[in-house]
Amino acid sequence: MASPIPLRGRLRRYGTSYAMLLPFLALFAGFLLWPLANSLYLSFTKFDGINPAAFTGVDNFVQLASDARFRHALGNTALYVVGSVVLGTLLSLGLALAFNGTGWLHRIMRTVFFLPSVTSSIALMLMWKWVLYPSDVGLANTIVDWLGGNAVAWLATPGLTIPILVLMSVWGGMGYGMVLYVAGLGSIPQEYYEAAKIDGASTWRQFRHITLPLLRPVTTYVVVTGLIGAFQVFEAVYIVFSQGANTIGGVLDSGLMIVPYLYDQGFTHFRLGYASAIAWVLFLIIFVLSLINLRVGRAMKEL
Amino acid sequence: MAVAPMDTIAPVQQSPHSKDTGGGRRARINGHLLRLPFYLLALTMIAPFYWLLITVFKPPRELARTPPSFVPESPTFANFYDPEWSAQAINPGHLQGIFQRYQVDFGFWRFMFNSIVITTSITVGSLLICSLAAYVIAKHDIKGRRTIFLLIIASMMVPWQTTLIPNYVIMRNLGWLDSYAAYIVPALAKAFVLFFLVQFLQSIPNELIQAARVDGAGEWRIWWRIVLPLLRPALAAMSIFIVLAEWNNFLWPLIIVQSDEMANIPVALARLNSYFGGPDHQGAIMAGGLLASVPTIVFFLIFQKYFTKGIALSGLKG
Numbered sequence: 304m305a306s307p308i309p310l311r312g313r314l315r316r317y318g319t320s321y322a323m324l325l326p327f328l329a330l331f332a333g334f335l336l337w338p339l340a341n342s343l344y345l346s347f348t349k350f351d352g353i354n355p356a357a358f359t360g361v362d363n364f365v366q367l368a369s370d371a372r373f374r375h376a377l378g379n380t381a382l383y384v385v386g387s388v389v390l391g392t393l394l395s396l397g398l399a400l401a402f403n404g405t406g407w408l409h410r411i412m413r414t415v416f417f418l419p420s421v422t423s424s425i426a427l428m429l430m431w432k433w434v435l436y437p438s439d440v441g442l443a444n445t446i447v448d449w450l451g452g453n454a455v456a457w458l459a460t461p462g463l464t465i466p467i468l469v470l471m472s473v474w475g476g477m478g479y480g481m482v483l484y485v486a487g488l489g490s491i492p493q494e495y496y497e498a499a500k501i502d503g504a505s506t507w508r509q510f511r512h513i514t515l516p517l518l519r520p521v522t523t524y525v526v527v528t529g530l531i532g533a534f535q536v537f538e539a540v541y542i543v544f545s546q547g548a549n550t551i552g553g554v555l556d557s558g559l560m561i562v563p564y565l566y567d568q569g570f571t572h573f574r575l576g577y578a579s580a581i582a583w584v585l586f587l588i589i590f591v592l593s594l595i596n597l598r599v600g601r602a603m604k605e606l
Numbered sequence: 607m608a609v610a611p612m613d614t615i616a617p618v619q620q621s622p623h624s625k626d627t628g629g630g631r632r633a634r635i636n637g638h639l640l641r642l643p644f645y646l647l648a649l650t651m652i653a654p655f656y657w658l659l660i661t662v663f664k665p666p667r668e669l670a671r672t673p674p675s676f677v678p679e680s681p682t683f684a685n686f687y688d689p690e691w692s693a694q695a696i697n698p699g700h701l702q703g704i705f706q707r708y709q710v711d712f713g714f715w716r717f718m719f720n721s722i723v724i725t726t727s728i729t730v731g732s733l734l735i736c737s738l739a740a741y742v743i744a745k746h747d748i749k750g751r752r753t754i755f756l757l758i759i760a761s762m763m764v765p766w767q768t769t770l771i772p773n774y775v776i777m778r779n780l781g782w783l784d785s786y787a788a789y790i791v792p793a794l795a796k797a798f799v800l801f802f803l804v805q806f807l808q809s810i811p812n813e814l815i816q817a818a819r820v821d822g823a824g825e826w827r828i829w830w831r832i833v834l835p836l837l838r839p840a841l842a843a844m845s846i847f848i849v850l851a852e853w854n855n856f857l858w859p860l861i862i863v864q865s866d867e868m869a870n871i872p873v874a875l876a877r878l879n880s881y882f883g884g885p886d887h888q889g890a891i892m893a894g895g896l897l898a899s900v901p902t903i904v905f906f907l908i909f910q911k912y913f914t915k916g917i918a919l920s921g922l923k924g
Binding site for chain 2: 317319320321323324326327328330331333334335336337338339341342345352394397398401402412415416418419421422423424425426427429430431432433434436438439440441442445448474482486531534535537538541542562565566569570575578579582583585586589590593594
């Protein structure tokens with residue numbers, strides 16, 4: 304629709320359009336684009352938040368590469384991400400297959416598994432902290448006691464930190480994945496299964512050759528959003544494992560991850576330049592993951 | 607914390623793997639046997655919630671006891687409000703309920719109020735701003751809209767923590783730290799919401815809008831009178847995402863909030879948790895957690911249909 308309207312006419316015609324876009328664009332530029340550029344700049348500086356930022360080139364990134372705590376944080380994050388996404392996706396799919404019917408039992412089960420998704424996340428973290436209370440007043444240790452074991456210091460045993468974080472994440476997230484998978488299952492035409500049955504295909508073969516391939520878009524979404532969310536974990540570490548500002552990562556940094564470390568460097572040590580460099584490492588990781596997920600091309604074609 | 611079954615999650619079809627269709631009783635029993643691990647898993651879903659719920663109604667003495675009781679033996683509301691408590695007591699923090707714990711006016715109500723103000727403003731504000739922009743991008747033939755839309759889509763790949771430090775500096779320079787503005791203003795332009803609304807609007811025929819233009823309606827009027835009502839299901843789905851995210855927002859408030867008065871519920875609870883760790887105080891802390899969860903659970907119950915539709919839409923369209 305490229306009509307040769309003179310400039311003044313175009314302004315009159317499109318002025319309202321731009322005025323309607325303005326609030327969004329102004330906020331978008333002011334609190335996203337500009338801060339993004341600024342954080343890139345800050346990542347090349349030494350900045351304590353009070354004195355002006357001093358340009359130091361790639362120093363922060365060089366330092367990060369040899370920062371044992373950061374490497375530890377990355378390793379922890381990798382373990383946590385793999386554990387929570389693999390387990391979470393498998394259980395989401397399993398739950399969806401088990402409870403995708405319309406009967407009351409299925410509906411109640413779906414609600415039970417979905418409950419954490421609508422509960423305050425801080426409340427859930429405080430709840431876990433209380434369940435994992437080190438003495439026998441905690442639920443976990445009461446069960447250990449029933450089984451004849453001795454009370455476990457759940458939150459003070461470094462080897463248990465990542466497994467507990469994975470467990471909390473899977474427990475809290477599988478209901479959400481289940482809902483997506485249930486919706487995906489509902490969009491598979493029943494005729495496929497009927498045809499397969501006529502051909503004498505077993506339940507397993509139907510699952511393997513119809514269900515699983517047709518669920519691939521859902522799986523991609525569950526996995527990629529799961530990865531992105533897992534890389535950004537903060538509250539679980541901060542609420543459940545941190546004891547004040549000095550041990551942000553739990554005992555021996557056993558739960559230290561990217562965002563908690565970013566917070567630690569930026570807001571307890573006021574190394575805002577260094578923290579910005581960490582933020583950009585996080586950005587690059589998530590950017591790559593998002594490229595896989597977001598089909599920018601398709602969205603653009605639709606426009 | 608009983609939540610009604612989610613009627614709307616289920617697509618109308620039966621499970622392809624459900625044995626209920628043909629096999630009769632034995633197959634049905636087999637189906638339940640196959641699901642047995644999941645029934646056990648459901649128990650582990652409920653147990654922590656049950657633990658939270660009974661903790662809320664136990665007095666401190668019962669909370670510190672081993673082995674713990676599984677039904678409150680002397681149930682009490684004192685974890686919410688303790689009529690016995692007085693500031694002159696020897697150990698004032700000991701029995702105090704959640705509404706009495708904070709040294710701010712109105713105690714816990716203050717944080718409820720903060721959270722409600724913040725969540726409501728962000729939800730209404732961002733839906734208005736994003737729907738305006740989405741209307742232009744989806745239905746106006748202006749120069750540069752492809753570029754703008756591409757930029758907005760690209761920005762969805764930015765984890766918000768990347769802009770955390772500069773945004774904190776901006777808030778400080780504006781003198782907004784510790785204010786509602788710091789909560790609300792940076793949270794208004796939501797790329798995902800705009801993206802979702804644009805996609806939704808593209809599926810709506812242009813004729814409706816053209817007809818209104820022919821009738822002489824202005825663009826603002828069309829947006830308010832035609833576009834917003836058409837967008838209602840999409841707005842409902844998005845409002846649920848926004849409400850849940852903002853109600854639970856923690857890291858950003860943790861950074862911008864200094865005084866006790868301006869804390870939202872998550873920050874208030876985190877502070878309470880770091881001041882009082884022992885079992886004596888768990889009753890009050892859990893009472894706070896329960897109160898923090900009630901609004902989102904109620905909201906979910908009311909908007910269930912849109913909720914699951916929104917999840918499915920955003921998930922499956924990719």
